[in-house]
Amino acid sequence: MSSRYLEMVRGQRRRGGWQFTSKSLLAILAFIAMIGSAVYWWGVQSQLTGNWIIAAAYTAILVLAPPSLMSFLIPWSPGGMLLQKINARTWGYVAVMIAALYLVYYSFEIQWTWWASQPVVQSTGLVIQQVLIGIIGFIIIPALLWTPVTSEELVEQVRQAHLVRRYELQTQADIAILRATLLRAQEKALIGFANLTVQEREELAAVMRGLVKGIDATLRDIGESVKTVSGATIPFNSLEDNEDIRQYLDFVAETLTENSLLPRRASATGQHEAVTRQISQRDQEEYYEDDRRTRALRQR
Amino acid sequence: MRGYRYTTDDRLPERDLAELADELAIQLHYALGERVCLLPRSDVAELIWPYIDDLHPDDQNDLVWLVWHLFQEARELSEE
Numbered sequence: 001m002s003s004r005y006l007e008m009v010r011g012q013r014r015r016g017g018w019q020f021t022s023k024s025l026l027a028i029l030a031f032i033a034m035i036g037s038a039v040y041w042w043g044v045q046s047q048l049t050g051n052w053i054i055a056a057a058y059t060a061i062l063v064l065a066p067p068s069l070m071s072f073l074i075p076w077s078p079g080g081m082l083l084q085k086i087n088a089r090t091w092g093y094v095a096v097m098i099a100a101l102y103l104v105y106y107s108f109e110i111q112w113t114w115w116a117s118q119p120v121v122q123s124t125g126l127v128i129q130q131v132l133i134g135i136i137g138f139i140i141i142p143a144l145l146w147t148p149v150t151s152e153e154l155v156e157q158v159r160q161a162h163l164v165r166r167y168e169l170q171t172q173a174d175i176a177i178l179r180a181t182l183l184r185a186q187e188k189a190l191i192g193f194a195n196l197t198v199q200e201r202e203e204l205a206a207v208m209r210g211l212v213k214g215i216d217a218t219l220r221d222i223g224e225s226v227k228t229v230s231g232a233t234i235p236f237n238s239l240e241d242n243e244d245i246r247q248y249l250d251f252v253a254e255t256l257t258e259n260s261l262l263p264r265r266a267s268a269t270g271q272h273e274a275v276t277r278q279i280s281q282r283d284q285e286e287y288y289e290d291d292r293r294t295r296a297l298r299q300r
Numbered sequence: 301m302r303g304y305r306y307t308t309d310d311r312l313p314e315r316d317l318a319e320l321a322d323e324l325a326i327q328l329h330y331a332l333g334e335r336v337c338l339l340p341r342s343d344v345a346e347l348i349w350p351y352i353d354d355l356h357p358d359d360q361n362d363l364v365w366l367v368w369h370l371f372q373e374a375r376e377l378s379e380e
Contacts (some may be wrong), residue, residue, distance in 0.1 A: 003318070005325040009374040170304035170314060177303045218305045 033137040037063045067142035069100035182248045201256035311356045321366035324348050337375035341368045
């Protein structure tokens with residue numbers, strides 16, 4: 001699905017060297033903020049308990065857990081958005097969301113109390129501003145950098161966006177072709193298929209089903225390629241299970257092969273159509289005669 | 301009508317078209333180096349013409365656009 005040429009150019013570029021970007025600056029800032037966060041939380045936790053091991057553990061939790069959990073909630077790449085969309089249906093995502101929100105609330109409350117106890121901040125009424133700066137620096141900035149996907153996948157984010165869009169467009173195009181083909185077949189079945197032999201009709205019905213399977217295979221292939229690049233599984237609904245498509249197929253198959261269900265299959269032998277009609281009428285009469293006998297036996 | 305794998309006319313399906321565009325872009329890049337990213341679309345058309353002259357006219361036009369777009373994306377990547 002992806003462009004081999006662009007992959008080649010990217011590969012050449014990756015070997016080219018490192019560039020200082022605003023994201024690199026953000027990474028340095030996040031690193032400094034997290035050291036500051038560790039100092040801050042150690043100061044708070046060591047006041048709450050005399051046991052330094054517990055204080056150190058709580059400090060580690062409050063420095064590392066909020067950004068890592070928040071990183072699941074605020075993706076900033078198309079791949080991350082796709083992952084979030086898919087993960088949103090899992091219980092794990094709900095747990096991550098609850099834990100992240102509680103940790104942010106806890107962080108907010110402690111920082112509020114801490115800043116409110118600082119006389120200058122209290123007197124100038126800057127408590128909420130200071131707390132929000134703390135939340136951004138300690139949690140949001142590191143969370144933006146710690147995306148839940150690997151760095152390799154982050155590089156691929158543009159490709160993923162194209163891939164997802166392409167997946168949608170190609171699926172629509174394939175389904176449109178399928179629908180047009182089936183409708184055309186339906187039309188022909190009503191008008192001109194009377195001239196086809198039984199084998200040809202059965203073959204045509206099989207072709208229709210084969211076509212649907214082919215489209216299914218295409219969709220599965222595209223879904224697999226999305227999974228390969230992004231690690232995200234796109235739920236695949238088989239077209240054969242689709243009620244509308246199944247109705248089309250059943251109608252076509254029924255229209256094409258209903259005569260072939262009659263015994264003897266005179267038309268299959270290549271005999272004249274009039275002979276076929278005579279034999280079919282005789283068969284039907286025999287069939288109804290048998291049916292009457294069966295009913296009479298049942299009534300007895 | 302055109303899909304990813306199938307077409308209802310004599311044009312190339314989407315996948316074949318993209319693969320051909322990729323292949324042509326790679327060959328041109330190998331032959332001419334980074335300069336290909338600066339080529340205008342008419343030059344790209346002239347360069348790939350011998351390889352696509354047997355295709356449907358619409359496919360030829362699409363291929364020129366696709367290859368040119370690949371070069372533009374490559375240029376954006378190298379400027380990042």
